[in-house]
Amino acid sequence: MTKICTRCLLKDFSKEQFEAIVINGLASLPKEDLVDNAESNRRLDVCKDCGKLNQGTCLACGCFIEIRASLKKGTCPYSKW
Numbered sequence: 001m002t003k004i005c006t007r008c009l010l011k012d013f014s015k016e017q018f019e020a021i022v023i024n025g026l027a028s029l030p031k032e033d034l035v036d037n038a039e040s041n042r043r044l045d046v047c048k049d050c051g052k053l054n055q056g057t058c059l060a061c062g063c064f065i066e067i068r069a070s071l072k073k074g075t076c077p078y079s080k081w
């Protein structure tokens with residue numbers, strides 16, 4: 001039986017899912033709309049300790065969190081970042 005990890009990011013699930021949703025999704029966006037990796041990782045570290053993270057999505061906003069955390073205009077609905 002596969003264990004469901006509620007505190008995981010998509011990159012922790014399957015390579016195919018991560019590439020299809022996160023890598024391809026971010027590649028389709030203008031680079032000037034994205035934060036650098038350090039800022040994205042800082043945000044994702046906060047999400048990984050948050051009870052609203054559920055299998056790569058935020059239960060508060062429904063977003064794929066690795067996409068939202070990479071956007072300059074991305075915000076946490078609970079103002080955690």
Ligand code: SF4
Nearest residue numbers: 047050052053058076
């Ligand atoms: S965006 Fe905010 S509410 Fe959603 S998982 Fe991250 S820290 Fe939690």
